[in-house]
Amino acid sequence: MTLAELSQSAAAQFATIYGRPPRWISAAPGRVNVIGEHTDYNDGFVLPMAIERYTVIAADAALGTAQRVQLCSTGAHGEPAIIDLTKPLQPFPKGTWANYPAGVLAGFQAKGISTGGFDALIQSTVPTGGGLSSSAALEVAMATLLEAMTGRTLDPVEKALLCQQAEHQYAGVPCGIMDQFISVMGRKDNLLLLDCRSRRTELVPMSDPSVSLLVTNTNVRHELGSGQYATRRAQCEAAAKTVGVTSLRDATAPMLEQAKSRMEDVVFRRARHVIGEIGRTTQAAREIRASNWMTVGELMYASHDSLRGDYEVSCAELEAVVEIARSIGPNGGMYGCRMTGGGFGGCTVALLKTAAVDSVMKTIATDYQRKTGIEASLFVSRPAAGATVLKP
Ligand code: GLA
Numbered sequence: 607m608t609l610a611e612l613s614q615s616a617a618a619q620f621a622t623i624y625g626r627p628p629r630w631i632s633a634a635p636g637r638v639n640v641i642g643e644h645t646d647y648n649d650g651f652v653l654p655m656a657i658e659r660y661t662v663i664a665a666d667a668a669l670g671t672a673q674r675v676q677l678c679s680t681g682a683h684g685e686p687a688i689i690d691l692t693k694p695l696q697p698f699p700k701g702t703w704a705n706y707p708a709g710v711l712a713g714f715q716a717k718g719i720s721t722g723g724f725d726a727l728i729q730s731t732v733p734t735g736g737g738l739s740s741s742a743a744l745e746v747a748m749a750t751l752l753e754a755m756t757g758r759t760l761d762p763v764e765k766a767l768l769c770q771q772a773e774h775q776y777a778g779v780p781c782g783i784m785d786q787f788i789s790v791m792g793r794k795d796n797l798l799l800l801d802c803r804s805r806r807t808e809l810v811p812m813s814d815p816s817v818s819l820l821v822t823n824t825n826v827r828h829e830l831g832s833g834q835y836a837t838r839r840a841q842c843e844a845a846a847k848t849v850g851v852t853s854l855r856d857a858t859a860p861m862l863e864q865a866k867s868r869m870e871d872v873v874f875r876r877a878r879h880v881i882g883e884i885g886r887t888t889q890a891a892r893e894i895r896a897s898n899w900m901t902v903g904e905l906m907y908a909s910h911d912s913l914r915g916d917y918e919v920s921c922a923e924l925e926a927v928v929e930i931a932r933s934i935g936p937n938g939g940m941y942g943c944r945m946t947g948g949g950f951g952g953c954t955v956a957l958l959k960t961a962a963v964d965s966v967m968k969t970i971a972t973d974y975q976r977k978t979g980i981e982a983s984l985f986v987s988r989p990a991a992g993a994t995v996l997k998p
Pocket of ligand 1: 642643644645646647781782783784785947948949
């Protein structure tokens with residue numbers, strides 16, 4: 607479904623549910639991270655792109671003087687979520703999807719930007735639980751909607767940080783800043799090199815039609831993932847402390863080596879991943895600019911190996927996809943492949959020749975099914991634009 611089709615569908619569903627057309631429609635994309643994994647909360651670099659998969663929110667002011675927000679989601683088959691604006695905002699029970707938009711609304715209120723009651727309909731083509739940042743897309747779509755409704759436009763960095771806070775405080779997930787930044791700041795035909803310390807961004811053009819990025823969703827998500835994320839963060843902080851730096855961004859491989867005897871082996875390996883990955887990410891940005899696709903592919907494989915061996919966030923299904931990619935090899939048009947996102951399931955991202963896309967997709971789908979018994983979902987996406995307001 608294109609963004610225009612998705613927007614039309616959301617408008618039609620809004621009209622069916624609420625009996626009138628929407629007045630505003632906002633959209634925000636999901637993302638895939640090309641390289642730079644588990645570096646954002648270490649003040650490092652990441653290199654994601656927005657994908658052509660979006661969350662759209664259609665909305666109108668509530669009828670009469672109703673001081674409540676009504677949120678319906680086409681993905682959540684249940685009662686609409688209701689937020690009573692006459693009371694201080696509170697998170698819903700943990701695990702409720704409406705915590706993402708509610709957290710964003712709370713962030714706007716904390717800035718003194720309030721809205722009256724409104725009715726909204728949410729529809730998304732970002733798969734949930736697939737590691738493609740469906741939650742960031744929902745937060746950023748909500749923030750974009752509130753900007754349109756109130757006429758108050760936030761600075762893009764402030765907007766991304768507000769959405770990250772919603773995730774921390776309302777959804778209880780201690781995520782870094784990558785997902786919200788790319789959903790706000792994505793640009794068509796560009797990757798975004800984000801320095802997570804200074805929060806400066808640089809566009810890295812990726813418009814060569816001869817290469818494509820292929821996302822393979824393993825369609826598994828292992829439950830241990832959420833707790834493990836917080837553990838990884840703590841291990842990185844412990845490593846930085848032992849090395850004597852504020853964050854691993856300031857550590858080098860020799861510095862880590864010197865501190866090795868003073869830390870647990872597992873903490874050493876976590877830090878080795880982060881330090882190596884930060885270097886690979888800035889190098890990958892340079893190689894992409896120079897169209898050195900073989901080298902970019904090698905960096906992606908190296909990133910994957912480090913995430914599997916040192917960071918231990920891969921799983922059998924992600925391994926299956928990366929193994930298939932390696933067996934296809936450059937002769938089959940495959941430059942490189944790696945797990946993307948937090949890990950423990952979700953997706954891989956592969957760089958390949960556009961001419962090989964069809965045959966590679968067939969091979970991965972067939973071999974993955976044979977190896978795991980699970981059906982994967984595959985799609986190619988060009989780098990997409992970030993959040994936007996659409997005409998209803
Ligand atoms: C999740 C988090 C991001 C980032 C990645 C790992 O997607 O939301 O902030 O830490 O994991 O790179």
